[in-house]
Amino acid sequence: MTSFTMDPKWIPFHPTPSKPRFALPPGAVDAHCHVFGPGDVFPYAPERKYTPCDAPKEKLWALRDHLGFSRNVIVQATCHGADNRALVDALAHADGRARGVATVRRDVTDEELRALHEAGVRGVRFNFVKRLVNALPRDELAEIAARIAPLGWHIVIYFEAAELPELYEFFVGLPGIVVVDHMGRPDVSKPVTGPEFQLFVKLMREHENFWSKVTCPERLSLQGPPEYDDVVPFARHIVEAFPDRVLTGTDWPHPNMTTHAPDDGKLVDFIGKIAVTADLQRKLLIDNPMRLYWPEEVL
Numbered sequence: 001m002t003s004f005t006m007d008p009k010w011i012p013f014h015p016t017p018s019k020p021r022f023a024l025p026p027g028a029v030d031a032h033c034h035v036f037g038p039g040d041v042f043p044y045a046p047e048r049k050y051t052p053c054d055a056p057k058e059k060l061w062a063l064r065d066h067l068g069f070s071r072n073v074i075v076q077a078t079c080h081g082a083d084n085r086a087l088v089d090a091l092a093h094a095d096g097r098a099r100g101v102a103t104v105r106r107d108v109t110d111e112e113l114r115a116l117h118e119a120g121v122r123g124v125r126f127n128f129v130k131r132l133v134n135a136l137p138r139d140e141l142a143e144i145a146a147r148i149a150p151l152g153w154h155i156v157i158y159f160e161a162a163e164l165p166e167l168y169e170f171f172v173g174l175p176g177i178v179v180v181d182h183m184g185r186p187d188v189s190k191p192v193t194g195p196e197f198q199l200f201v202k203l204m205r206e207h208e209n210f211w212s213k214v215t216c217p218e219r220l221s222l223q224g225p226p227e228y229d230d231v232v233p234f235a236r237h238i239v240e241a242f243p244d245r246v247l248t249g250t251d252w253p254h255p256n257m258t259t260h261a262p263d264d265g266k267l268v269d270f271i272g273k274i275a276v277t278a279d280l281q282r283k284l285l286i287d288n289p290m291r292l293y294w295p296e297e298v299l
Helices: 057-067 085-092 110-119 138-151 161-172 195-206 229-241 264-274 278-293
Strands: 029-033 071-075 098-102 121-127 154-158 178-180 210-213
Touching: 029 057, 029 278, 057 071, 057 085, 057 264, 071 085, 071 278, 085 098, 085 110, 085 121, 098 110, 110 121, 110 138, 121 138, 161 195, 178 195, 195 210, 195 229, 229 264, 229 278, 264 278
Parallel strands: 029 071, 071 098, 098 121, 121 154, 154 178, 178 210
Antiparallel strands: none
């Protein structure tokens, strides 16, 4: 049996999250969350840049019910590399209430891709954050993107705002729907109207295949918990400008946090600040994620 110890500088997830004041509408989807391990069952990748706390599917289901979500989209995190077994196991035990975003490499077979699809995977994630992963050749990513297109999968990309100018042309060449994690991690000390964030807005405005997750205020905020108000103008701008192409989620269990353990109830309350009408809330929490992950159930 393999034993793993969480990196000492990381903080484990909140043990007793509050009950949200913001009431999620029935059918709401937590469209960005993770499962980790447990490491003695689903070992963490040898090439990982961090070792998280175990955060198994049972804990995720309990959080879903506590917060008032109906479904989850589970995103493969870098600590598991391209070994998607923990993800697939969670999907198998979700009673149809979860879909997945996997990580694959160039050597993945067509049979393995079909098996992931049957398990409930509907997208693949490309991580460009240099402190989390080693750089992958862009030709490999383009090849993977072409191979998943017949399955109807979308691409999820994770990068930081300062990296967007270098990556912009590569991104716009990707086929199909492309979903950006966490608004491209803007620097919230800079203005919403400034050139850095406006480059991301331009990407969304000029390329209608791009979607954005308005997630992770706990990572972006300089103000800190519990309100994260300095992130609100950025997320609200994206929600109101692109209401049919936004998603949100908890990012539970919040890997790599070093300042505080986010209260997931407060993160749900944040949603009411960035989607301020019932119509925007329904699109963000139900219509958009259902269209992307459960299209067979959308009339």
